[in-house]
Amino acid sequence: MTLLPSSQHVCAMALSCLDDSDNRLQSFDLSDADWRELEVKNRRLHHLRMDCCSAAVVLKRSSRGTKFFAHRIAGPCTSADESEEHRHLKMMAVEIARSSGWQAATEVGGTTPTGEPWRADVLAVKGNAKVAIEIQWSGQTNAETLRRQEQYRLSGIRGLWLLRQPGFPIVHDLPAACIGGSLADGFQALIPAHERMLARHRRLPESWRQALPMDAFLRAAFERRLGFLTPLEAVGENATIVVETAIADC
Incomplete structure (x- = not known):
């Protein structure tokens, strides 16, 4: 995912678009x-547009057969193409969210109460609960990840991050897992034991606090079966605690 100077990130290739009635x-x-049928209709009517910038759409397939929408003509809304891995993980997140009783769609945008734009890879909604799934395949600074997470918080959305690059903060306000594996072998969610995990550790599941199939991790997230452990709890070390008691009249 590439950030534009305005801090709003958009995709040259997308899994969603809007028709002339604003249906996604x-x-x-x-x-x-x-x-x-849609491809033929769009050639005739040009009724599809990209949600990110309202540019005209062309329908395409990747080398692996994945269907996606792309800008018909390169214009001011330019960014690096998403990888096949990125698109696959977005589709997986939507499928699992829907099967767990959530409404979910890709590339959904919005703004914070202060007017800052954001666009979620996947936005899932169930009642009053909203969860944004962000797949960060390219490198991104921790400061930028935390900034974007704060945008979601201000918008009443819980953000869950899948980051290819390890070494991210392990804090309650940033639920995250590292992406392990590959398209060919299947993806894993790698739960770090500490913030100093390195890229080479992805090949060593035993180096991580927990390694599980990505679909199982996402299903646990949407079924609210994920819990947060502090790094101290995660590595099983001892800690000194103070317990204070008092008598209260009932």
Whole structure:
């Protein structure tokens, strides 16, 4: 994901777009026949547009057959293309969220109460609860991750991060896991034991506090079965605590 100077990030390739009635279309929700029909209709009417910048849309497939929407003409809304891994993880998150009873869509945008724009890779909604799933395949500073997490908090959204780059903060306000594995072998969610985890540790699941299949991790998140342990608790070290008691009249 590439950040624009305005701090609003957009995708040159997307799994969703808007039609002329502002309905959101998800590429992975369409059958092959529906996709071909939509492609023909869009060539004739040019009725589809990118949600990020309202640019005209062209329908494409990746080398692995993944359907996606792209800008018809390169313009001011330019960024590096998302990787196939990024798109796959977004689709996985939507599928698992929906199967767990949430409404979910990709590339949903909004603004904070102060007017700062944000765009979530996946936004899942269930009643009053909102969760943004961010897949950060490219490198990003911890300060930028925390800044964007604060945008979600201010917007009443809980952010969950899947980061390819390890070494991120282990704090309650930043639920996160490192992405291990690959498209070919399947993805893992790697739970760090400390903030000094390195990229080479991705190949060594035993180096992490916990390693589990990514789909199992996401399902636990949407079923509210994830809990937070401090780094001290996670590595099983001893700690000194003080317990204070008092008598209260009832």
